[in-house]
Amino acid sequence: MSIKDNLLNIKDQILQAELKAGRKEGSVKLMAVSKFHPGEAVLEAIKEGQFLFGENRVQEACQKFPSIIEQNRDVELHMIGQLQSNKVKNAVTVASCIESVDRIDLLKEIEKQCAKIDKKIKVLFEFHTGEDSKSGFTDEDTLCQALSLCAQGSFPHIIPSGFMTMAPFTDDEKLIRKSFITLRNLSEKLCKEYNMFNLSELSMGMSGDFKIAIEEGSTLVRIGTAIFGERDYSKQ
């Protein structure tokens, strides 16, 4: 299957899942996760009208995306992987959103680096909902502290936009669903508590579990393998 066919196929599956869940058509955005795939694959997807991409490693993103964005102004890149503080400087030059904010120190560094280049950036707060995953805020109190700092105006270059999670890697649909429900409930609560922000983005669902994620309220699915094929980890 080509990238073109895969994209058509995934978009159709997203639509079916939206309808099945009684949600509005087009309420779920598709991100193409291009990690471990070359720039040519990204260009092929762009040709099919795909403009939102995700990468999890800063170095790879900075090799691939600046020239692509230069030539395609509609292309947007989100960083979705665990982010070390010393990589933030480069990450904020290439990305429009950091989806993997998992600690207050990271917010501080994002603010510092964005202030330097006078750029505003969206962030999602990653919350730990599945046993296998190592990333994300693990307790609600710390996440609330982070949001409170934002609300106090501590980070003027940061636009809090919602939440992200990764479900556990398992065949147990119940566990996956539970993970997505946890994030949705948290999101509903914090949207009310911090209503000075638009925290409506709910980034959840990957190639193997995006239909469940859409049933549970996802607004953004992050799809790699089902668009670009298996990743060859030996290459890099």
Ligand SMILES: *Cc1c(COP(=O)(O)O)cnc(C)c1O
């Ligand atoms: C790699 C990755 C994805 C995409 O995973 P697939 O199973 O290939 O669709 C989604 N989200 C995050 C955070 C990732 O690291």
